[in-house]
Amino acid sequence: METVRVDIGRRVALWLRVLGIGLGIGLLVFLEPAVSPGAKGSIAQAQRDDVAYDDELEKGRQFMRLRKYEDALKSFKRANEMRDKKSPESLLLMAEAYQGLEAYKNVVESCDRAIEFGGSDTQLRVQAYNLKGIALQSQSEGRDQKRLHEAESAFREGLAVNDDLPIVHYNLGFTLMQQGRDQEGIAELKKYVEQQPRGTNVDQ
Numbered sequence: 001m002e003t004v005r006v007d008i009g010r011r012v013a014l015w016l017r018v019l020g021i022g023l024g025i026g027l028l029v030f031l032e033p034a035v036s037p038g039a040k041g042s043i044a045q046a047q048r049d050d051v052a053y054d055d056e057l058e059k060g061r062q063f064m065r066l067r068k069y070e071d072a073l074k075s076f077k078r079a080n081e082m083r084d085k086k087s088p089e090s091l092l093l094m095a096e097a098y099q100g101l102e103a104y105k106n107v108v109e110s111c112d113r114a115i116e117f118g119g120s121d122t123q124l125r126v127q128a129y130n131l132k133g134i135a136l137q138s139q140s141e142g143r144d145q146k147r148l149h150e151a152e153s154a155f156r157e158g159l160a161v162n163d164d165l166p167i168v169h170y171n172l173g174f175t176l177m178q179q180g181r182d183q184e185g186i187a188e189l190k191k192y193v194e195q196q197p198r199g200t201n202v203d204q
Contacts, residue, residue, distance in 0.1 A: 053082045060093055069100035088118040088128075095131050107135035122162040129158030130168050133175070142178050151175050166195035 060075030076097060080090035095110035111132035118125040133154035140147035155172035158165070173188030193202055 049082060053079050053087075056082070057090065057093065060097070064093075064097065064100070067100065069097045073097040073101070086117045088114045088121065088124055091117065092124060092128050092131070095128065095135075099131060099135060102138070104135040104139045108132050111135070123165075126158045126162045126165050126168065129154050129161065130165065130171060133158070133168075133171055137171070137175055137178075140178070145179065148175055148179050152179070166192050166199060167201070169195065170199075170201050 056075045056079035060072040060079065063069070063072035063075060073094060076090050076094045080087045080094065083090065091110050091114035095107045095114065098104075098106040098110060111128040114128040115125050115132075118128065133151040136147050136151035136154060140151065142148075152172065152175050155168050155175065158168050159172070169188045170192040173185040173192065175185075176182075176188060177185035192199065196202070
């Protein structure tokens, strides 16, 4: 009888253990969040949209390398539309394409929008301010003091956001000298040389 009791006790313990495991699995299945077919479809669509967006940007960059600015602009505009016309990256690239087309007014407008939607991306915003300043400087043709002052303001705003882009100091220095403010301009050019002693504009 003693042996039988031990066997029954073991069997009960075994059944309780199996039952416990079963309950545990059941709870895991029950607690696992269910993803509806509609949600899965939305995720898949978002992933396809991201791929299409990246493809348009890459196409545009390739056109830029070939100096096919109008084709590049079309790609960047399509990419921007995929982001509800609020993509700072697309807008900055659009500005670069406009710069290649010498459409300086459009450069300024695209840069302003890139800055508006740039948020915490300081690097992108500095690049946008720099490109805006270059466009305004180009519009001035070295003579229009109003445009040169606006270009100076754009460069200074960029440096206020982030001082890590040496070329902005160069462009600011050059613009100040165009305004006849040589000492201020030289000071900015020196900052450029200090930050980038092997920069492409050092000799100039």
